[in-house]
Amino acid sequence: MTLKTILTATALALFGSGLAAQDVKIGIAAEPYPPFASLDSSGKWVGWEVDVIDAVCKAAELNCVITPVAWDGIIPSLTGGQIDAIMASMSITEERLKTIDFSDSYYNTPTVIVASKSLDVDATPESLKGKILGVQVSTIHQAYAQEYFKDAAEIRLYQTQDEANQDLFSGRIDATQADSIAMADFVATEAGACCEIKGSVADDPAILGRGVGAGVRKGDDALREALNKGIAAILADGTHAAITSRYFKTSIY
DSSP states (O other): OOHHHHHHHHHHHHHHHHHHTSEEEEEEESSOBTTTBEEOTTSOEESHHHHHHHHHHHHTTOEEEEEEEOGGGHHHHHHTTSOSEEOSSOBOOHHHHTTEEEEEEEEOOOEEEEEETTSOOOSSTTTTTTOEEEEETTSHHHHHHHHHTTTTSEEEEESSHHHHHHHHHHTSSSEEEEEHHHHHHHHTSTGGGGEEEEEEOOOOHHHHOSSEEEEEETTOHHHHHHHHHHHHHHHHSSHHHHHHHHHOSSOOO
């Protein structure tokens, strides 16, 4: 082991001990995103990602405080120091890596197009020609739709995916693009029974990313490594799988 390696390990250990003694503010989107995160009737945040945050923080020996932030301001809240990390179904993309760092991935699911069961479309620009496609603002879905579908469909932006889903149900848009797990949850509801998943979009890792990770400030290596430790631990000991089984029928890692 080199002197540099020893010094780096020592520094991380010291920073880690400091992290353990202070609150780590984990930013989640203030807007509901079931089944990953939403408020229950008592006002408590619940969902798959909330459970994962608790498990990761416990394994990493971090005292984490869930801190809701409006989605379109969540990265500025991180870089500005209002929160310490983002765990809000944020995909690891090259564009975001210009501004923040990420932990290892803790889930990865396909991106899909959802539309009325009666509408004959799929996940291609050709089939969406002349249609209205709703996507959530400041997401990989907005970036993807504006890259691949802008010449075929009218792109309509929404502050939350719930708002897009409501307009889909009401017939004000023809289709929406979003995460497959979140949309599977939607189409299983009474409101979502109108619609179905029409297929997965063609993959583009540069836009859609390399899975979902925890975002941290550039250079915050101690927190990033602590979160990596927690993620690795819950994957290895079966906690991740146990949490997933409470919400989904298949693995999402």
